[in-house]
Amino acid sequence: MTAKVAIVMGSASDWPTMQEASNILEQLGVEHHVEVVSAHRTPDKMFDFAAQAVDNGLEVIIAGAGGAAHLPGMIASKTRLPVLGVPVQSRALSGQDSLLSIVQMPKGIAVGTLAIGTAGAFNAGLLAAQILANHDPKLAAAIDTFRSEQTQKILNAPDPRVP
Numbered sequence: 001m002t003a004k005v006a007i008v009m010g011s012a013s014d015w016p017t018m019q020e021a022s023n024i025l026e027q028l029g030v031e032h033h034v035e036v037v038s039a040h041r042t043p044d045k046m047f048d049f050a051a052q053a054v055d056n057g058l059e060v061i062i063a064g065a066g067g068a069a070h071l072p073g074m075i076a077s078k079t080r081l082p083v084l085g086v087p088v089q090s091r092a093l094s095g096q097d098s099l100l101s102i103v104q105m106p107k108g109i110a111v112g113t114l115a116i117g118t119a120g121a122f123n124a125g126l127l128a129a130q131i132l133a134n135h136d137p138k139l140a141a142a143i144d145t146f147r148s149e150q151t152q153k154i155l156n157a158p159d160p161r162v163p
């Protein structure tokens with residue numbers, strides 16, 4: 001694996017959410033691996049993925065899941081790499097279940113939990129890039145540009161009534 005970031009998710013149905021992480025990584029020029037890995041439906045695959053993540057050259061893992069969202073925490077239990085958890089917005093409980101499943105980790109195994117849904121997925125991608133940027137000046141410059149363009153866009157359009 002040449003990618004330093006992996007985006008994994010519990011189901012292909014999570015992709016419309018997790019694509020936001022992929023989009024910002026793409027925009028910032030960060031190569032990333034994408035794969036469906038389910039804590040419940042493919043548990044052995046999940047453990048293999050997590051156990052081999054360091055040897056496979058990964059540096060950050062973004063894991064998204066909905067409902068009984070055990071994927072980020074279980075991956076974190078098998079690797080020292082930073083795991084960023086994205087609570088996917090579930091149909092039954094609007095992602096509250098996903099959020100609480102991911103955020104309440106026991107002391108000693110860390111998962112960085114993002115917001116529910118697409119904003120969380122986007123920010124997970126951004127945060128993964130920010131972690132890598134500590135040792136990548138080109139990526140740091142790309143993030144600085146992203147942030148200043150975002151700021152400028154708002155400053156250029158202060159009146160919300162103007163389309």
Ligand code: RP5
Pocket residue numbers: 009010011012013014038064065066067068088
């Ligand atoms: C979780 O169950 C997945 O992460 C997904 O958010 C949710 C529903 O999965 P599907 O039934 O759509 O495959 O494991």
